[in-house]
Amino acid sequence: MWHDNILDTIGNTPMVKLNRITSRLKGTILAKIETTNPGNSIKDRMAVKMIEDAEAAGLLKPGGTIIEGTSGNTGMGLAMAAVIKGYRCIFTTTDKQSKEKIDALRAFGAEVIVCPTNVDPEDPRSYYSVSSRLEREIPNSWKANQYDNLSNTRAHYEQTGPEIWEQTEGKVTHLVAGVGTGGTISGAGKYLKEKNPDILIWGIDSYGSVFKKYKETGIFDKNEIYPYITEGIGEDFLPKNVAFEVIDHFEKVTDKDAALMTRDLARKEGIFAGNSAGAAVAGLLQLGDRLRDDSVVVVILHDHGSRYMGKMYNEDWLRERGFLEDEKLTAQTILKKRGDVPLIMADAEQSVIETFNSMKTLNISQIPVTQQGMIIGKVTESDILNALLDNPSLKSAGVMEICTPPFPFVDLRTSIDKISSLIHKDNQAVLVEDEYGKITIITQYDIINAISG
Numbered sequence: 001m002w003h004d005n006i007l008d009t010i011g012n013t014p015m016v017k018l019n020r021i022t023s024r025l026k027g028t029i030l031a032k033i034e035t036t037n038p039g040n041s042i043k044d045r046m047a048v049k050m051i052e053d054a055e056a057a058g059l060l061k062p063g064g065t066i067i068e069g070t071s072g073n074t075g076m077g078l079a080m081a082a083v084i085k086g087y088r089c090i091f092t093t094t095d096k097q098s099k100e101k102i103d104a105l106r107a108f109g110a111e112v113i114v115c116p117t118n119v120d121p122e123d124p125r126s127y128y129s130v131s132s133r134l135e136r137e138i139p140n141s142w143k144a145n146q147y148d149n150l151s152n153t154r155a156h157y158e159q160t161g162p163e164i165w166e167q168t169e170g171k172v173t174h175l176v177a178g179v180g181t182g183g184t185i186s187g188a189g190k191y192l193k194e195k196n197p198d199i200l201i202w203g204i205d206s207y208g209s210v211f212k213k214y215k216e217t218g219i220f221d222k223n224e225i226y227p228y229i230t231e232g233i234g235e236d237f238l239p240k241n242v243a244f245e246v247i248d249h250f251e252k253v254t255d256k257d258a259a260l261m262t263r264d265l266a267r268k269e270g271i272f273a274g275n276s277a278g279a280a281v282a283g284l285l286q287l288g289d290r291l292r293d294d295s296v297v298v299v300i301l302h303d304h305g306s307r308y309m310g311k312m313y314n315e316d317w318l319r320e321r322g323f324l325e326d327e328k329l330t331a332q333t334i335l336k337k338r339g340d341v342p343l344i345m346a347d348a349e350q351s352v353i354e355t356f357n358s359m360k361t362l363n364i365s366q367i368p369v370t371q372q373g374m375i376i377g378k379v380t381e382s383d384i385l386n387a388l389l390d391n392p393s394l395k396s397a398g399v400m401e402i403c404t405p406p407f408p409f410v411d412l413r414t415s416i417d418k419i420s421s422l423i424h425k426d427n428q429a430v431l432v433e434d435e436y437g438k439i440t441i442i443t444q445y446d447i448i449n450a451i452s453g
């Protein structure tokens, strides 16, 4: 048995019970794992549906160009379908998106234009505006417009909803999904409510997005809008695909909780999913006391973890944002264990032999070199020895003559793993600037002490 092309493999994604993360919840919690779609996200479904509906309506003609403002996943589905169907693709996206997502679009031969995140949607620089301008300017082009194109919702009404109904044998009581364009929750939610009006549909929103307040008050409040980190969910406008009447409740999740839960999905359930999957599960945990023993909850895991390697799956990234309460040693904890040691530096004009003598007296084997208060390099005992063996007259030369590039700087939150990777034969220490701007040094010796202590 084979498929005619890759697009035929979209859908029929597995449903997997969550066990450890949700152990304190009543009921059965099932994750719909959309990462097994060929583009590794749920968006393959609606991308193909939007294209096929546009073809049928005569909006997209052979040899045409598909244009879209996309955060990556929809682009991936569109780009994949465009390869099979022979269209050109141009995408606009924002500088908030992971580099991995943008590179993946380019892998399919799509052109990608990166636009600023923190501008109004109406601003001519926004990724919405740029894609609309391209559509006006490029002949035989069609803008998919995933936000307002209702083929998006229809894809989930026709596929995702029925799959959930069948996989749970009609027992589903709750659907939980991150809301971006709204297509997933509105389409699948509408289908499920038609099957059983008692099914509750919970949308997961982010802080910085307008959805929750709009649902609860009918007010579109611009004060709700501010930049946030979570990818794929929440918006600063109201897409036509968000069917507010289908969604019973919106739950907001913080960037930190979404990021940490994304990581926990891999660590505790072995499921390698993206940021909005973490947000959805974190949101469900917040709503946990609304569940009963006979609840059957389906949570949508929209996309794959590989697109977030530089983000939620990177401990330094988490730490830099203060998301990780430290289990691992960092520059800060290494320094705390060692105590305060004044940083000795050599002035660039100081002679080689003077520098060597003070290093000997102070029992240090490497020293940063400064010029007018700026660190310009370093010397080690062996640099001095080698230089003097080569040319004994260098003894009275300024130490800057023989210094090598400075020790790299790290910040207080940098992990011991990262620091260790910076320390090797030619670089035996790193420099750290503390919160008061004071510079200190961490040597290999300090790291060994911290690990063994």
Ligand SMILES: Cc1ncc(COP(=O)(O)O)c(C=O)c1O
Residues within 6 Å of the ligand: 043, 071, 073, 074, 178, 179, 180, 181, 182, 183, 184, 185, 231, 232, 233, 274, 275, 276, 277, 302, 303
């Ligand atoms: C990673 C991710 N999660 C969630 C969503 C939200 O899905 P929908 O647009 O169907 O509301 C998207 C889509 O924008 C997404 O890319």
